[in-house]
Amino acid sequence: MRIGILLSEPSGSDALRTLTEELRRTAEEGFQSAWLSQIFGFDALTALAVAGSQVPDIELGTAVVPSYPRHPGALAQQARTTALAVGPDRLTLGVGLSHRVVIENMYGYGFERPARHMSEYLSVLGPLLQREPVSYTGETLAGNLELGIPDEGRIPVLLAAMGTQMLRLAGRRTEGTVLWMTGPATIREHIAPTIAAAAADAGRPAARIVCALPVLVTDDIEAARERAGRTFATYGTLPSYRAMMDREGAAGPADLAIIGSEDEVATRVGEVFAAGATDFVASVFAGGEDARRTRALLAGMIG
Numbered sequence: 001m002r003i004g005i006l007l008s009e010p011s012g013s014d015a016l017r018t019l020t021e022e023l024r025r026t027a028e029e030g031f032q033s034a035w036l037s038q039i040f041g042f043d044a045l046t047a048l049a050v051a052g053s054q055v056p057d058i059e060l061g062t063a064v065v066p067s068y069p070r071h072p073g074a075l076a077q078q079a080r081t082t083a084l085a086v087g088p089d090r091l092t093l094g095v096g097l098s099h100r101v102v103i104e105n106m107y108g109y110g111f112e113r114p115a116r117h118m119s120e121y122l123s124v125l126g127p128l129l130q131r132e133p134v135s136y137t138g139e140t141l142a143g144n145l146e147l148g149i150p151d152e153g154r155i156p157v158l159l160a161a162m163g164t165q166m167l168r169l170a171g172r173r174t175e176g177t178v179l180w181m182t183g184p185a186t187i188r189e190h191i192a193p194t195i196a197a198a199a200a201d202a203g204r205p206a207a208r209i210v211c212a213l214p215v216l217v218t219d220d221i222e223a224a225r226e227r228a229g230r231t232f233a234t235y236g237t238l239p240s241y242r243a244m245m246d247r248e249g250a251a252g253p254a255d256l257a258i259i260g261s262e263d264e265v266a267t268r269v270g271e272v273f274a275a276g277a278t279d280f281v282a283s284v285f286a287g288g289e290d291a292r293r294t295r296a297l298l299a300g301m302i303g
Contacts, residue, residue, distance in 0.1 A: 001273055001280065001301055001303065002032050002094065002279040002280070002281070002302075003030050003031060003032060003033075003269075003279070003280050003281075003282070003288075003298050003299075003301060003302050004026075004031050004032055004033030004034055004035055004059070004061070004280070005026045005033075005034050005035070005152075005281065005282055005284070005291065005295070005298075006035050006036075006037065006063065006212055006277060006282065006283040006284075007019060007022055007023065007026070007034050007035065007036045008022065009036070009037070009041045009042055010022075011041075012070035012202070014154060015042075016044060016050050016051065018048065019036075019042070019047055019050075019051050020054050020055065020216075020284055021043065023051045023052065023055045024054070024055045025222075026058065027055050027056075027057060028298045029056040029093075029142060029255065029295060030299045030300070030302055031058065031299060031302070032058065032059060032279075032302065033058065033059035033060070033061055033092075033111055033279065033282050034059070034060060034064070035060075035061040035062070035063040035094070035152065035178075035210075035212065036048055036061075036062060037052050037063055037064070038059075038061065038062060038064065038065050038066065038148050044062040044063065044065055045062060045078050045079060045082045046078075046082070047085060047180035048060045048062070048082055048086065048222065049081070049082040049085040050085075050088035050089070052082075052085065052087075052090065052091075053086055055256070056069045056087065056109055057090075058088055059091075059092060059280070060086055060091050060092070060100055060294065061091070061092040061093075061158070061178070061210075062093055062094045062095075063094045063160075063178050063180070063210070063212060064093050064094035064095055064096035064097070064100070064158075064160045065093070065094065066096060066097070066098035066099075066103070066123050067095055067096065067097060067117070067118060068097070068098065068107065068109045068111070068117070069103075069107050069109065071124075071141070071143070072125035072128070072141070072143060072147050073120045073124060073125075073128060073147075074124075075093075075145050076124075076125050076128035076129050076147060077149065078120075079091065079093045079129065079148055079155055080129065080131075080147060080149040080152050080155065081127075081149060083152035083153060083155050084149060084150060084152040087153075088152055088153025088154075089153040090153075090177075090287070091098055091155050092155070092156050092157075093129070093155055093156070093157050093158070093160060094119075094127060094157075094158045094159075094160060094178045094210075095125070095157060095158075096159065096160025096161075096178075097114045097117070097118060097160070097166075097239065098109075099238050100239075100256045101238070101240070106261075106267070106284060109148065112141075113140060115165045115166060116138075116139060116140055116142045117141070117171065117198060118159070118166065118169060119134070119137065119169055119248045120136070120140050121144075121155070121171070121176065122134050122139065122142065122145055122169070122173050124136050124143035124227065125158070126158070126173065128145070128146075128147055129144075129155045130159065131151065132145070132146075132164075133145070133146035134146070136144075146299045155302065156174075156175040156208075157174045157175060158170070158174060158175055158176050158177055158178040158208065158210060159173075159174045159176075159177055159178075160177065160178055160179075160180075161177040162177075162179065162182060162191070162197070162239035162240055162241075162243065162244050163240065163243070164194055166196040166269075166299070167190075167191065167194040167195045168194065168195075169198075169200065169205065170200075170203040171194070171195040171197070171198025171199035171200075171202065171204065171207050172193055172198050172204070173199070173202075173217040174207075175205075175207065175208050176195065176207035176208030176210065176278070177191065177195055177207065177209055177211055178210040178212065178281075179191065179210065179211045179212060179233070179244075179277075180212050180213075180235070180241070181213070181235050181244055181245065181246060181253060181256055182211060182213075182241075182244045182248070182256075182258050183207060183213075183244070183248035183250060183272075183277035184268075184271045184272050184274070184277075185215070185245050185247070185248050185249070185275070186207065186247040186248045187211060187272065187275040187276050187277055188275035188276055189247075190195040190208075190247060191209060191276065192275065192276030193276075195207045196276075202209075205239075207302075208278045208279065209276060209277045209278050209279070210277070210278065210279040210280075210281060211272050211277040211279065211281065212253040212280075212281035212282075212283060213256055213257065213258055213272070213280075213281075213282070214228050214231075214253070214256070214257035214258065214259075214283045214285045214286075215257070215258045215259075215264050215269070215282040215283065215284055215294055215298070216228070216231060216257070216258075216259050216265075216284065216285060216286055216290055216291075216294055217251060217259070217260070217261065217262055217290060217293040217294040218259060218286070220289045220294075221259055221260055224257075224290070225257065225259055226254070226288065227253045227286065228253060228254045228257035228259065228285060229252055229254035230254060231253075231285055232254075232257070232285075233252070233253065235253050236252040257272075257285070262293065264296060265294070266297060269298070269301065270283050280298075282295075282298055
């Protein structure tokens, strides 16, 4: 089972050093991957370039970089520079649309035709990541350029895909999908069959399905559920995540959080893999002894 950690985003003047220390600890504990979100704190690729250049071996992933604020040529340039900094075959680039409220209200871009936008985005991003020139003009964007960055190995792309159109696009055009707030029943009945069929139809290898969820081993389950509900409340209001919760029959994020004893958490993580996920990424949402127990359990499940 491939198990990784969703890195926390520290604050303060030593934030990058703290992130590096967490990444080093994650690698030393035996986790196979470490992922960094990009919301309104760190630029994920820049932070991973800094931390990853000091911590070898472990896979580094973004989960995920929003597409609209960055031209795909600029993102390819940044990703290839990051890959050069951390070493070959370590970086996995997770990209996604983000959400209408973020792109329109915060960044001031239009959010029209998101599926078309992402298809055209990949038409520019893909060749540039493969060290090829691109000459493409679509309906929503264009790119005519070539990058001169030295060889930095392969950079797989994962698409944050939950709806049917995006899952089909991910299966046809990328290495797979990276999920958040999506439970095992939804993976088994919707995510896995949709992306697998698209990959097979396109003659591509089986798609990678990276499932990230909040996780905590604890004796105080009710307090942890309350904390999860409070910490992740926003995701219950965003349409794409709300749709996945409705498929799962979850009232909110607390119902998707994996909380309980070591045996209970191990069983539920196992259900994620049995549903069709290839990777599980844990967002350990508390500190102290509960965090230690959680990480110890998950590290012990790797094999």
